[in-house]
Amino acid sequence: MSLKLILLTTILLFFTLFYLSESVDFKYPAVFNFGDSNSDTGGLVAGTGAILNPPNGEKYFHKPSGRFCDGRLIVDFLMDAMDLPFLNAYLDSIGAPSFRKGCNFAAAGSTIVLNPLSVSPFPLGIQIAQFLRFKERSLDLLAKGKKLSKYIPRKEYFRQGFYMFDIGQNDLALGFRSKSEDQVLASIPSILLEFETGIKKLYDQGARRFWIHNTGPVGCLPQSITFFGKDPSKIDGLGCVISLNNAAKLFNLQLHALCSKLQGQLSGANVTYTDMFRIKLNLISNYSRYGFKQPRLTCCGYGGPPLNFNNEIRCGRTGSSNGTSVTAKGCDDSTEYIIWDGIHYTEAANRHISSQILTGKYSDPPFADKMPFLKQLRS
Ligand SMILES: *[C@@H]1O[C@H](CO)[C@@H](O)[C@H](O)[C@H]1NC(C)=O
Ligand SMILES: *[C@@H]1O[C@H](CO)[C@@H](O)[C@H](O)[C@H]1NC(C)=O
Ligand SMILES: *[C@@H]1O[C@H](CO)[C@@H](O)[C@H](O)[C@H]1NC(C)=O
Numbered sequence: 001m002s003l004k005l006i007l008l009t010t011i012l013l014f015f016t017l018f019y020l021s022e023s024v025d026f027k028y029p030a031v032f033n034f035g036d037s038n039s040d041t042g043g044l045v046a047g048t049g050a051i052l053n054p055p056n057g058e059k060y061f062h063k064p065s066g067r068f069c070d071g072r073l074i075v076d077f078l079m080d081a082m083d084l085p086f087l088n089a090y091l092d093s094i095g096a097p098s099f100r101k102g103c104n105f106a107a108a109g110s111t112i113v114l115n116p117l118s119v120s121p122f123p124l125g126i127q128i129a130q131f132l133r134f135k136e137r138s139l140d141l142l143a144k145g146k147k148l149s150k151y152i153p154r155k156e157y158f159r160q161g162f163y164m165f166d167i168g169q170n171d172l173a174l175g176f177r178s179k180s181e182d183q184v185l186a187s188i189p190s191i192l193l194e195f196e197t198g199i200k201k202l203y204d205q206g207a208r209r210f211w212i213h214n215t216g217p218v219g220c221l222p223q224s225i226t227f228f229g230k231d232p233s234k235i236d237g238l239g240c241v242i243s244l245n246n247a248a249k250l251f252n253l254q255l256h257a258l259c260s261k262l263q264g265q266l267s268g269a270n271v272t273y274t275d276m277f278r279i280k281l282n283l284i285s286n287y288s289r290y291g292f293k294q295p296r297l298t299c300c301g302y303g304g305p306p307l308n309f310n311n312e313i314r315c316g317r318t319g320s321s322n323g324t325s326v327t328a329k330g331c332d333d334s335t336e337y338i339i340w341d342g343i344h345y346t347e348a349a350n351r352h353i354s355s356q357i358l359t360g361k362y363s364d365p366p367f368a369d370k371m372p373f374l375k376q377l378r379s
Contacts, residue, residue, distance in 0.1 A: 028209070030102040030157040031079060033087055034127045034198075035166040036120070037108030037344055038213070039075040042066025042089035044108040044120055053316030055300055055330035059347050064316075066092070068108055070299070070334045071347030074213075075104070075164065077354035082162075090130050098151050099138075102161065105130050111171045112191050112198075118174060124167055128198045135205060159206040166213040166276070168195070168255070172247045173218050176228060181243045188251050192258050203266050210271045212259055214252040216280040219244030222298050222309035222342040238285055239296055239306075252277055256364065275362040279353050280345075283338060290352050292338050299337035299346055302328040309342035 033039050044050050045066040052064040059071035066089060067073055076086050087104035088097035105127035109120035122130070138152040153161070171191050175184040199210060218224055219241035228234060228241045236242050252275070259273040287295040298308040300315035310328070313319035318327045331337060335348040345353070360367040 028162040030161040033104045033164045035106035036110040037068045038166040039106040040108040046092040068344040164211045168215040208269045222307040273364045279356040293336040298342040299331040299334045315341035
């Protein structure tokens, strides 16, 4: 019995060491990220001069950091888990930012297909055009000498890099402001065609490792509930807007199919699809099990329960309500909340979501025994 146990322990130890040693070698030298506010580390603010007030950023950066969050985003936790520094925004030129380990093209509000209702002039096609210019300029500068090489990726990083995507949520949410549910559902194939075009452009430029987040339960965000959930028949048992979540589910189904198709078509490439919808919905429905107290209430907002959200008076902003000037302030303890500002998640929620991603269980193909970054998340 005890001999068996020793044998078992030895085998376990062997495998642990085996995977650890593999993980030391197995690293992405750089990350290129595309998306919306879910992964914007300062793009919209740099690119449009949009203003983010405190208490955004208070939890980790101790000042607004260009992120629509009290602290770190999922992309920050993933970078950390891969032992890479946080990504600088492509458009953030001041302060000699280093792009050696990658670059972030994401901008809050961005859509896949250009949408006049979006606050971002940087839909996916523009983000990819920016990447192409980034790559060309990088290679140009590298050819000119070593002086700038510590700020820009090496040539081979473009092929070896990890290409991440989290975009589509705004195509759906904005779609509902000008279209019927049927029209939104019918627009999904053309949205995904644009996505496919973008992926193929990157593939043609040498990208081989694609990492794609599907879209979350956008109907559960207080902003969606405020806009589309006045009529109780439009709300499900969790308090989420049924039509928006249905659109997200259909989008995800088609996105998943596209990822499988691309995996088959793009030879030598790996495409990983990750089910953010399932992770986020699980968090919202089972929040207390994961240590949260408020699944729906906005931490930084105005208006009080049940949502504490007023679209005119967003987090950190001052506005007028009934003729009095009021400010949307943060809650006392954002670690008890899932929702930060009515549209985005708190750092605490992002940490939980990242830890779920890193289990590998929500990805297709699943990666529990393949990926290096199944380390514990740093606090
Ligand atoms: C794709 O995945 C396979 C199997 O895990 C691996 O052998 C290959 O090196 C990967 N290719 C890239 C470009 O990451
Ligand atoms: C909540 O947790 C239960 C029990 O683990 C699980 O069956 C259910 O699927 C979870 N809810 C969601 C939406 O994932
Ligand atoms: C504005 O005033 C009206 C009438 O006094 C009151 O019913 C309402 O709750 C107030 N709204 C807010 C947001 O304070």
